[in-house]
Structure formats: C-alpha cells, structure tokens
Amino acid sequence: MSEVDTLIIGSGVAAAAIAKRLLAINPAASILMLEAGQRVKMQDAAIWQDYVVSNKLPYTKYYDRIFPEKDVPGENVNAGRTSVNLDGARVFTYGGSTIHWGGWSFRLKPEDFELRKRAGRAIDWPFTYSQLEMYYGQAEHYLGVSGDSADPTVPRSTPFPFPAFPYTLEDQPVAMALNALHLSHSHLPIARRGVSDQASRHAPCQTTGTCKYCPFGARYSANNYLDDMFQWGSFPNLAIQLGVVVQQILMGDRKTVAGVEYMDSADGKVKTVQANRVIVAAGAIESAKLLKRSRSAYWQRGIGNDKDLVGRNIVTHPYFVFQGKQKSANAERLQPELNFPTLVSRHFDSEAEQREGKFVLVNPPGSPKVDLNRLMRQGKTRTEVDQAVAAPGLFEIHGMVEVFSDRNNYVDNHPIPNFIGVPQTVVDFNQDAGFELRMQGIQAQVQKIFETMDTQLFGKPSISWRADHAACTVRMSHDPEEGVTDPNLRVHGVDNLYVCSNGAFASLGAVNPTLTLTALALRLGDHLSGAKGGGR
Amino acid sequence: MFNLQPLAKHPLSDSSPEIDKEVYEATWALFAAICRYWGTIADATPHRTQVLNFMLTRIKLNPLYMGYYATAREVLARMRAEHGDAAYEMLFIDKAAASEDPPVSPLAVVRQRVSNELVSLHLAVGGFKAFGAVNYCGYIAGPNLSGQEPPYRTGTIT
C-alpha cells in the first residue's frame, strides 16, 4: 500500500493527455497509471512487413473475443436485439484504443451541446461549445491533426497545427456530385502529423497507407506519446503498472475515495493502492462497469449509482456502408492511394437534422475497390488486371448517424472474467423504432449522390453497431438526478473521483468522439491543477 | 528517431541466420520474374537490397521462412530445368497451388509463402504504378508538403 496523488485507471489517450497536462504544470506531480493490458511493439520493421504482406496486426489479440456462437465459446453477452459487437471495438493495451483508431478528429458542433433544448432528446451538456473551444484547439495540437483552418463548419479561435491533405483524385466524383447537389463538404480533420517548421521527434505522415501500424508513428497513438513521457520526460513521480486489473474503487467514506483494489496479473495477487484522487479513464464501457461493481456500505448500487444511471443510456454510432456500381468505365483508373479519408460531408450534421438524427458522409479511402494484390495472387495476367482496373468502379460511401440515449440500453458486469482478467461485459441494446425510417432517409440522400455520380446504388447498406464510439454511460449533468458526473467530470456525490471517458459525454453527436475526449482531458488536467481557464 | 521499447523486446530477437547466396539469388530471380511477367517494373535491380531485407524480416518473424525460401530454390531449379522460363508462369497461375489450405505441397508453399508475398512486395515498392496510380497502401510516397505536388493524384477540386 502506498500513497499516490493522482491514480489514473487506464492508459489511453485520455490518461495520456491528462498526465501530460498535469506534468506540464508540475513535473514532479505524483501520478500512477494502472493498465490492464500489455505493451505492443510499435514501428517494428518485421511486424510492418507482415502487415503489408498479410494484413496481420500485432494487437488484435487484445481485442474482445466474439460473442458466444454455436461452436465458439466466445466472451461477453449481447442481451438485446441489436448486436453491439465488442470484438474489434477497442483494444486492451498500453496506450488504449488509439493504437488502432483511424484518427478522424472532428469537433462537435455548437448545437450538439444543446440536444435536449433543441431537439427534445437525451440531455444537454452542462457547458457550451464556446466554453470547450480553447481545449479543442489544444487537443488538435496534442493529437497532431491536419485540417483546413479556413473550414467554417465549426467556429475556431486557433488554426490546426498542420494543413489539410488535398482531396484525392478518387474524391473528385463524390465532390462533384456534392457540389452539383449543393451539399457542403470539407476536408476531414485527421490525426496525421504534417510538416511544419517545428522539428519534432514524431515524424510527419509519409502517406504510406498502412495507418493501422504506421511505420513512422505519424498517426497519433497514445502508447508512443507515453513512451516519450516515460523515456525522456524527467518526471520523477510518474509511473505505470501493466497487467493490472482494477477490481473496485475503495471508499474511505461516502464522499471520499481512498484508493483501489486490483489484481496484479504478474503474481495473481490482489493488492491495494491508496490515492488522493482517482481518475477513471478506462473507456465508456469499462469505466461504467468499474463504478458499478465498486459496491460498499456507502454505495450499495455502485459508486455514483444511487439513481441507477451508471452504465445506462449507452449510445454508439451505427456505421453504415453504401455501395454503388459506376455505370461507365473507370476511365481515370481510380484506385485506393491513401489509407485515410480526405473528404467528408457534414451537410446533414446540422441543426435542421438534429431532431431526426444528424449524420455525416465520408468518402472512404478504399473506394473504388481495386485490389491489384488479390488479382495478381490469383494469377490474372497483365491484360486481365488492366481490364479489372478499367472496369466500372465499385464505389462506397460511408457514414455515421446520431442515435439517442435510452435508459433501457445499458452495459453491466458479467461475473466471469475475460481473457485479460477484466469482468466480461453484458450489453443490452435495442435500436430505436424510428431508426429504420431514419436509414431510409439517409439512403435517399446517398442514392441522389450516387445517381449524380452516374453510379447505381445496389443492395441495402451494411450497418454495424460495433461499440467503437460507445458513450454516455456515466453522462455529465448539472443535476445528479439526470447524470453520473458533473461539469468537471467529477462523480456526483464524491469529492475526489473523476471519469474522463466518452462515457461522460451527455450526447455523442454524429462524429467520432476522440477529439472531444482529448479536449475534456486537457481541461480536466487544468481544473485539477487549479490552472486558469480550467473548471468552467 | 529511436523508438526504444525495452519492455516488449526479446534479447536476441534481432539475430537471424545468414541467408545462403543461392537461396537469395533464386528468390531474387523470382522477384525479377514477377516484375517481367506483369510488366510492372522495367529495371528491378535497385530493389535487390529490399528483397534481401524482406527475406530477413520474414525469417525474423517466423523462422520457418528459411525453409520456405530454400524450398523455393529447389522447386524453381527443377521446374526451370524442365520448362525454362515458362516455369515462372506455371507457378503464377497454378490454381491448385494457390488454393491448398494449409499449403503443404512444395508448389503450394512456394506459391503462397514465397511467390504471393513477393507479388505484394513488388507492388508495394513501386509495381503498382504500372496501373496508373501515384500512391498505394504499403508504398512510402512521402509527406504532403505545401508548394509541392501532393504524394497522390488529385483533381480540380482540392
């Protein structure tokens, strides 16, 4: 048992950003991170070559297992009618899920913070966009986001650290169609470092196209930044333990966290550590589960859970893929040249669409589908490959749509531990009755875009409810009756417990949560240090 | 620049046995044949060290590749003795060798573990350009520098 000032549970982007901010203000700050997972070797030439040649990644073994099937024992339980897959949604590892993320770094829009006021849905955030805005700018710098600083989609007071990547040739058909239909589009803000006159140990993106295992470390991945902090940071009181599964948070009294109890997989023993304050930064699902299973006389339903809200109201983004076939030949031989998207339309991510469910449309980098590697491995001749490239293209348009919290949708603990020792997850999610209709509306829009591209929409869209963007499980609120955390991410009713996670979001909007999470983390760091500008 | 990861490293993980010169040359010849057969890379010689590096990294990750490359040399030597350069085309198009799962017969091992991987490598080091693109997933085209051509094709809408 030892005394630590700040205990952080988890080691992902939230943990890394909080630690970075606390240490910037006080390099001697006492911070201990507890991470359930292990470390993955990054920027290794042999692993990278394996990825290029066989598409294998070294961290997929740290994914959740699939749900149980007839012949597969699997893990976790999907209790609802909608399949909210966990396998592939997150990574139990040092540095967390940014090890595999795509880096899409959107800001929410001002109206997203007022979902209830404007659209009668869920609840409002307990602060406004403009109150978070400066942290969005800092988050863009921390993550190394390349974007268009003149893009009016959201108000901004600081430019992106790096300029936007120009649209590709493969973006042109979609961009032209959007223009013809008077649908706005913009450069997708992407966490890929660019070139500036600041020398940095972190390399700029070399458009290698193997983003999931970037050989240069140009796509933000928290483990690389943690390595930097541990290696060269001169932070004498910063420490991390890996292979540590926190079983519960221990209370000293009802209002005060004393520390945590954890299982150390190094020796299988259960240990405790005391801390002055605890920050749970373990992702939306695990953070909620941890609070819920931390039961004591003071909190019989789990910490912060007197109102039975912990784990409830979970939302994620249904991610949809529409396919279409070009009517004419692929005369320009369009084929995938990048591994990240450059073009997005947030036209329908607007106030007008908020009630029905805002959505974004993205031109995916793999469109149109041309797979030279597969064709040659199949033994196709040069002529046959040329013909395949020139054939009418198979285009895709991807996107995400906002869905709204329903307290009947929840995550909870399962008694059996998973492959890493963390209790398995029960997820019970039923999509809203109005969702089908919403998708039909989206399809109608996409159909118009395809038609304008001289492309025939075919089939129904594939829709994945995979839990990558799980959020709102311990949502923020002014009123403890409505949420679990307060405007400073502090758990209602406890003085020294915080949750820095997508779980704290009041709502998710139509965009990826990581940039917002990073902004919240930096803001929390300021707030805990008593820094100016924090806590509002 | 130095990505130092002590916790994830095995002590002798960077050691790998020497590659026999004949095995290397046979693998190189296969790579060159791929470039010729598909007409993708006119002069393959600047890629000699890349092929060596590739073999070294495959072996490092999975030592069985030493055996795969040795098998490739033997199989190709026999096939070329019998069919000359047509041996390569036979290897590239043999359907049974491509679909054997797992690959056990010598031809299947050579097709799947050696030839197919060299196909991927040759595309990634520049072979893809023959099909009209400027960048490709696996090819290091370079950064996006202001004032310079982007490292991929663009259009009028930028």
Add this chain to the structure above:
Amino acid sequence: MRLDAQRGALLERLQKAMELELATIPPYMMALMSIRPPANRAAADLIRSVMMEEMLHMALVGNLICSLGGRTRLGRENVPSFPLRMTFQERNFSDRKFDIDLRGLTASQLNVFLKIELPADLHEAFGIQAEGLVVPAPTIGDFYDDLVNELKAMAAAYPPEEVFIGTNAPQIGPGYYWGAAGEPIVVRTLDDALAALRVIIRQGEGASIAMAAGEAQYFADPRNLGHYFRFMEIAKGRRYKAEDSPMGNPTGEVLETDFSACATLKANPKTSDYAAGTPLATLNAAFNRHYSIMLNQIELAFNGNPTLLYEAITNGMHGLGGIAYEMVRTPVPDQANVFGCPSFEWVEQVSDSNSP
C-alpha cells in the same frame, strides 16, 4: 583544366565530404546511446540534433554529387573504421590530427566532438597551430572553401547544362527529413549547390566566426546553433543567450550533464572482440548486417532512387537503434562495468554483387 578533369576532382572532394559526414555519425550515435534515461536529457537532445543534421549533410552532399553526374559510394572503402584519422589525398587535416574513437559519452569524448566541430577561425584563438610544413596541410575549413571555389570556377567556365548533367535523376527532397533544423535541397543550379554547401558549412565543421560576425545575434535562434556551440552548451553546462558572444562562454539557463550516469562502452570494438556465440557477438553481427544493408540503400537512394531512403530509415535506423540499445545494456564479459558497443563494420551482403 578540362571540364572532365575538373568534374572528377570536384566529385572526389565531394565523396570525401560524404565520408567526413558519415564518419561523425557512429561516435555521436554511441555517445547518445550511452546515455541512460532519464538522466542527461538535454545533452541527449543536443547530440541527437547534431547527429540528425550530419545525416542531412550526407543527403545534401549526395544531391550535389548526383547533380554533377557522379555517384555516391558507401562501400567497404568508404566506411569509417575506428579509431579514425581523417585524411584527404593521403594527408592529414591539420586540424584533425587526433584520433576519433568510437566510445560512449565521456568528458574527454566531448572534447573530441568540440575539436571535430571547431569553427575554422577559432583555431588561432584556441591555440591550435598548423604544423610548420613546407606545404601546409589543409584544415577542414580550407577543404570546404576549396570545394566552394572549385565549384564556382567550374560554373564560371562552362554553361550550366554541361556542369549539372545529373539533374534528371531524382534527388533527396524535403520530405525525407525531420527531427532537426534544415531541410534537403534539390540541386539543379549553382545557386542550389551553394545553398546546400552553406547549410553544411553553417551548421557544422566548416563554420566560421567571421560568418557569424555580420549577424547581430548569432545565438538568437537555438535551432540554428552551430554544432560546436551545441557541444559547448553541454561542456559548459549552460545554454547560450541571444546576447552571448561566440568567442565567450554561454551564460544562459543551466543544463547539467552527469557523465558518471553514462554507460562506459567498449571502445573501438571489432567483431573479433566479441567471443563467438555470445549474445554480444550475435547482436554485433546483426548490427553490422543492418548497417551494411542500410548503407547500401542510402547509396542507391542518393544515386537516383530516393524512395529507398525511407526503407533505410525504417528498416535501418529503427533496427540499428534497437540492437544498439540492447548492446549498451549488455555487460562485456570479464570487463567490469563496460557495456557492448556495435563495431560499425561493413559486411558484404548476398545482395551486393549486382548493384547498379
């Protein structure tokens, strides 16, 4: 002198410049590797930045050679071996009459770094005299001056298209370099060539205080500190302030270097120093293989195949760093408190015979 003969002489000089740049990298790298984090971070950052810039210099020289229609050579005869005595046309440089060891960072090794990077006209000030020879031996500064003058003379005598005959070959452009100041310059004209040489001279060994004299605040931008002055910051334990004089000591923020916290490495190692079958022998062999392959790829990259430089960087540098990291943490058997050091020896690779 005929153009061909002039070109030949200039290319020989540039090849030597390439070898001078390369020669400094192993000692800088092992000084860096001998540092045990988290101590000595400031010194590590300074040494790393100097080392990165030497790599930039190599690229600049490579582009110069390429632009003139020459070919960079980084084979067995061009690779430094340690202890190193720098020579040109079989004569010692008068300001390089000391051996450069391959070892970890010590106070005396830092002094060697200072001597390597000492700006030309500080020699007198620091009491370094050229030996009284009938034909005085050139200094490094003289060497670069002669290079610039030969280039200008050639460009004055012949039209550009006859001088810069290699301009169709792709060169190393700005995208290949990050992590320290400056950027690669693609050389197509005399102006480009002089700009490239200015970067090398300004940042490094050929630097002259006279150059700095015209500048109001030599130390205004810490990124533009000449290599000598970065090593001085380590030696004197302070940063330079904008107002400091290059002739004097730095008076700015303190930075402490604890040499005792640096590992003692086996100095000037050779393959034969590591007993066969031991971990250090295995690691050293792997290092030398990676090193030789990387040099070959750099050579190919400079000679018109620039994209190979990425592979040299990812495969080579990352691989080398990892192996060196292991070696400097592996004790040398029977030598108390001495750790392994890679020998940086060139080894022939099976892929070498058909190099273009």
